[in-house]
Amino acid sequence: MVALAIGLSLAGSPVVAQQSVSTNTAQPQSIAFNIPAQNLNSAILSFANKAGIQVFYDVSRVEGLRSTAVRGTYSPEQALAQLLSGTGVSYRFSGNSVSLTRPEAADASSIGADGSTVLETIRVQGQEENAWGPVDGLVAHRSATGTKTDAPLIEVPQSISVVSSEEIKQRGAESVKDAVKYSAGVGVGGSSSSIRSFDNIEARGFAPTPLYLDGTYLPYTGDAGGSPQIDPYLLERVEVLKGPSSVLYGQNYPGGIVNMVSKRPTETPLREVVVGTGSYGRAYTAFDFSGPIADSDQFFYRLTGVATRTGTNIDYTNEKRFMIAPSFTWKPQEGTELSIITHFQRDEGRPDYRPLPYEGTVISSPIGKIDRDFFSGELDYNRYERTQSVVGYDFKHEFDETFSIHHNAKYIYVDDSYKTFFSNGYVTKNGVTDYTRLNRNAYDYASKNSVFATDTNIQAKFQTGEIEHNAIAGIDYKWFKNDYSGYYGWGNTSISITDPQYGTYNRPTLGARWDNRISQLGVYAQDQIKWDNWILTLGGRYDIAWQDDYDILTSTEAEKTNREFTYRAGLTYLFDNGIAPYASYATSFMPYAGFDGNQNPFKPTTGQQYEVGVKYQPPGYDALFTLSAYDLKQQNVPSWDQFGVAYQTGEVHVQGIEFEAKATFFDSLDVIAAASYTDSVYSKAEDGTQGNKVRFMPPVSSSLWVKYNIQDGPLDGLGIGAGVRYSGSGYGNDANTFKYPAYTVFDAALSYDFGKKNRDLEGLVLNVTATNLFDKTYVSGCSYLNACFYGQARTVAANLSFKF
Template structure:
């Protein structure tokens, strides 16, 4: 054999040997399978983190709480299961050749208090929410809280294709809208204030003319009644809390597009998931843009929101979260629909079209809001935890608007001209900065048969207006020479005014309600006066202690807060005065659970709203001095869960008293003069229902009967008056049915309605009629794509949400629709 032949023979032999060896290994290799199942006492746990051999293999459990690993090399493995809110578990096992090994985990809840700002996303899907953090500053089942807590979840927000706060509050009992102004709501008959809105349980100023936008919102909660024991100065009717979406460990991505009536164009997106394999760094990003017109003339608006959120979990005991929300609004300020002055003593709501506004095309309101929150939770053990959260809120507004002077124009004899509205023009710059720090320790321990969840902490809240806050205002009537303006017209001194065609000439042209002028105005022709706005700054500090006790079928909540409130009179001027007010704020409640499905509760809470320092510090202008607003509430109710806890219901009966209420004195010589009318009392009953009747039939329903009236006043004619914009009865429902089998599988149908009884305007000069509005929606899901269509005010009902006076009516939207397409991946 030649050398070349021998070489080829040896090479072939080597290649054959390698091939045979590979074939043998493939044919006789050993492997196994590992199936992991994770659950809690309530059932399977989807989204639990699975880490094998410190990261050699990672994953998360599916919707059934399961994770499977195929083709596993036989050997010994360490498996760690973890999930936020649960105690981690680690097990070691040996996987044998060609065997399927099953490994089961049952995680126990980590009984420490999650922080006030929820650091992880809500994993429930549907209209029902089980727990609340805000109402007690601990993770507490709503069934165990001795106070009514109402809410709207993101699932309902999505199903109704809602974009602004005012679009969803109709789903909450006892809450009504009294204007288009942001956060001007009536809760149990009492008005709310924009400086009392909460973001993740932290107070901030969200603006009065820039709507709260919902695409970054996990849910909206309303804590019914005074919440001063938790959040210092609050409205006696209730407190609105916005809970933002938080990062999830499992990867979810969604993009939605919608269009519809009034030229609406909307796009939203929601992305969340883990940023590393160990799932210690999570993210969420919500983006949204909307350009929408309105049935109201010139009331189109552009809005966009950017809301990133990051959670860092370096250990099972330490959790850090950062949230940022940036909202930009660009539109016009809608002061409502003006109506004619009364003819023969009768006001006709229908005399002017609901589309009528008083804006001009070059009016605008531009607003930017930034809310940033940094939160920390550290568990020293399963019994002791520390929580700290800090929120920085920044609000900026640039406003130019034509608005009514809240009265009709007059002729030279001072008589009202019914179809002419006297106007004024405002150019305003507004800035506000809010700081809110909350920190507390929580302890879990037993004394004999009593279980305790004890909190003790400190809060600091500060809110200040910008020194540059200024309003340039033009109003009143021109002087005879046209070089100045007088605020009021006095027919006894006609010679002081410019009179043309039998009418004094207004500084800002009056609006003819029969033929309004929406064209470009020239504010340079107005005689304007620029003044620094009445600036405000306050800070308040509170120390508190709270104990949640459990004994057999009883749970009690005992809370006491000492509040130190400081308002700065004359803020922005060289002469400032610190006005100090303080209050001791108790809160007591008891829950009794005779059956698993039913909890009975009763509660007493005390509320506190300091009067503004400007009112207290300037008695010559405003009257006074005035005592702080004080309120108290007694509430009893029943909370229940039905159909294996798929459906929950809360029935509440309450009485609220508020003392030392300020109202205008109606003094023509001093329009700023105020007086304390004495007492306002609200009594009512409410019902809220949430959840699923069937696994594919979801429902939310609410009903409220309320009587809030003046019960003490120096003016005897005021006693017995119903609170402004507070209906005595209201309610609604929304039900969605999903077809899960058959030829139309994936189809969803929803129906809903809302009603309110008649209400009085803020000036008690007009009565708004009762109304019922019907709504509907259709959905169709094909794999990862969902088509949606909502139809609001199906029967094109003309109605009004609320009114300040006959010059400012706030009509509801006529029949309208939205259609959308969404893709999840």
């Protein structure tokens, strides 16, 4: 028998657990609990940490049981009684400890002289889920992305999608955009799916969605490259905060942000190695080692690495990656922690961007459709190389039960180059179109991007009467440098799509060279105010953003300074049955480079969003459901009239409804469901598009993923998963003159845990995934008439992992 003791130091003697229920005569101080329904063992850990008491129990006797959610202010005994409700587990308080028992036939060797059950005592540092750590399974309950504090997701008055490392593994996602494609309100189709080297993600109708690593902005300049790509094996979770986020992060597009949370050193030993294979010659290996250094209780390390190479369904293309990520944590005392987090990555390969004509992809040309595997570039020209480095630290210190400080800083450097050809419609001579040949343009850029960012905030948890406050006040600074050289070869040699011959092309010439710098200083404050079941979230921020654009070719320089105040207000009500309706209003701003028709520098674009919704955590289940509706606008959008004169009078108006559900039932059935309706319109424009739908944005999308893990019988250890993704038809240009069609594709997964049948193989797991299982040929989106993009062909990957 094994028992668990959590909380304070133990005397080290065996514990005799009595099978009776007693009532504590003393009335302990009431504590605010927020423990979601989950497996009982995890719930007990959360209870013990929050109540600060010892809990003794036999782990085997609570296995497979589920807790009841505990939310509200209770004495420890009241909270424990509610948590154990319906489990058949009884409790007995004794001073500052409690023993749990569950009636069960006892082993003779464990019977004491007095007839009680003697349990071996082990001390464990129990930890509930925290916003910067791993998720236990599929369903996250906490996040820091929406508040910069460790907050329950149900209390954040905006929609947030959290993809855990378990979900990433389960679905076989090999990029961040693969990880989020089952999330509501998120788009990764069209050119986003074609450019595999970047994580181009759309959120609520806006692109690109800014990417963050541990709350730090990652450099990205759109098609000009210079963006790091974070390998999902490096991450504990990926979080999509939908809607304006400037109140916490400064300048951003209004659709939302994607924040990736790195793996951190662990206090308990962790060792994993992975090897894999798959379609198109895929070869994959990864490792993850973590734990204390030399059995220390203060110093901890983690070393994570990935090496992979693969082809794609496009002829002659390939990708290679090597990544190593060492990190280190020092915990000199309780409540104080310093982590140094780094990673270094090298990517290279032969890509093919490959936009293709509408006629020949969506519909047939006179000679049929273009082969999905067709390579439109040059074998000795197309090339992608990237070197990226991240070095940073994260410091946390709790002064007392009220005040704490959180400070972090990161330096990120990316050096990449991209050479490719992209087609520009069929060759036409004397009014006659040759549907066998494509025009091509050559593209060659080199970009060096650097970001230094630091953020410091003070957090205060206190009460004023019956009102609880969780307040933060902080200051952050960001400096971004983009050094870019672009070589362009418009009207290069054409290529045959029926019998391509490679080797004849013209080298492009220098067309752009700039050195741009953006810096931002922001001061922000936020308070999460709780009274009874109400939660009011108020936040405000003032930013100063400096922009210096230097065109090296023309020796011209433009400088401007923008000042902006942004804010958010949200109200949530927590019903005792797990339902939490909310309403919020949030604003954003984003500096915009360039000048209008009067040579005035463009003002920042601004955004505002109204959002109402309801979140639901059903008691007794590990699940979270979110239903939201929003009205989102972006102003000061530049548009150009028929004479090419720029005006900053444009506006984009997006209205939508989103539903997302993640749940694990009976510890064996995982379900992910999402559905979105997005109505995105050019509500104001000078170029004749006013009233038109925004191109490249399918209004309807939905997805469903289900996986069942067999837990007994001859197939114990086998997991079977299946997914379906639907994307509706959308307009392929701003003029709304043509559409690309809807599509539906299926995914699948199989896993097998060898340790379920053979203890000698414990920790050995096989995971096989298939994307586009039935190998459907489809167009995932169009951005103009000669730029339609095929979706991903069937791709199978098999990974064998071993934890020891």
